[in-house]
């Protein structure tokens with residue numbers, strides 16, 4: 625029987641950061657097991673059959689205000705500094721999203737010149753309510769018309785739940801601007817790993833004390849190993865055999881298409897709130913900076929995950945948090961199992977938040 629200090633379930637950012645810290649700082653032995661045929665979790669990227677670097681599980685734009693996270697990741701990659709910009713297709717026009725001064729001027733044929741004028745315009749539209757859900761979050765800032773055009777259709781496609789029944793934090797991810805800033809995020813650090821995410825993970829996991837077992841569900845091997853602790857980064861309800869019922873997650877279907885010419889759309893990402901069944905189209909080369917005579921785009925379709933599909937998004941709404949808390953109280957009883965990550969914490973984390981959480985868990989629960 626092989627001996628390990630830690631069995632880590634999942635090789636996404638949560639599992640990989642913890643494996644890296646445990647081996648490099650504590651010199652312990654770790655086995656990472658992942659049921660997929662690659663490391664990196666949802667951030668995995670690969671060169672497709674035409675040689676274009678593509679993110680297998682949807683667009684991963686790195687952005688953070690957390691200097692620690694940026695410094696930590698910089699140990700494993702050089703960066704391509706790049707501001708992420710997104711357009712949205714509304715009323716036959718490609719407009720900046722998040723909504724800003726130019727969005728308003730182009731949409732309504734206005735000529736607002738200063739942030740104060742734009743704020744006055746929002747004030748004339750917005751509902752005077754304290755937001756309690758994803759619809760009210762938007763309507764309380766910019767009113768019904770802009771909500772209907774930019775948010776309602778996209779949110780319905782992405783979640784198949786009325787925005788009134790989703791947590792306000794979902795649409796709060798997208799700010800409203802009064803200036804002309806057309807970056808999707810305003811974080812201090814916005815960039816892409818220069819050689820891709822998979823190359824970053826390979827460096828992160830290079831310590832000889834890390835063993836990796838792919839194509840394997842951890843349940844198949846636990847009886848064949850000796851280990852002292854488990855770090856679990858998969859769906860929390862699955863760990864407990866759904867004893868309180870299933871937590872809902874959103875899944876995605878990706879439609880990749882490669883064209884025998886250099887450039888297909890002028891933007892890294894175009895959102896489609898009101899047209900088509902997909903939510904967005906990404907053209908990878910804008911973000912990766914790859915120079916290639918061909919180009920690949922990816923369309924995303926969202927659906928409710930079933931037993932056979934990959935789980936990508938926890939669904940932020942109160943009844944789901946209540947169910948999650950039941951699992952969390954079971955998790956808290958287990959001294960030898962640590963839960964960490966987007967699926968295990970059932971939180972709509974970005975990559976930097978998962979990395980920060982993994983580093984905190986290492987410092988507070990493992991390196992003690």
Ligand code: FAD
Nearest residue numbers: 634636637638658659665666682685842858965966974975
């Ligand atoms: P995951 O990456 O999901 O890794 C979990 C791993 O556990 C998986 O590899 C899985 O195969 C494995 N696993 C699960 N169950 C088992 C089992 N029983 N046995 C063995 N292995 C198992 N974040 C950003 O910061 N910027 C973005 O632009 C961005 N875009 C995103 C776009 C999409 C479409 C999605 C889905 C997410 C996006 N994210 C983005 C979020 C980002 O993907 C996550 O925050 C991060 O990857 C989560 O890492 P994790 O390790 O918690 O989970």
Ligand code: UDP
Nearest residue numbers: 712721774775778779782794795797798895
């Ligand atoms: N959203 C929207 N219209 C957009 C972009 C986002 O309504 O053009 C809403 C939608 O509810 C979406 C949420 O804001 O699910 C968060 O958007 P984000 O781009 O952060 O989604 P992710 O990249 O995580 O899928």
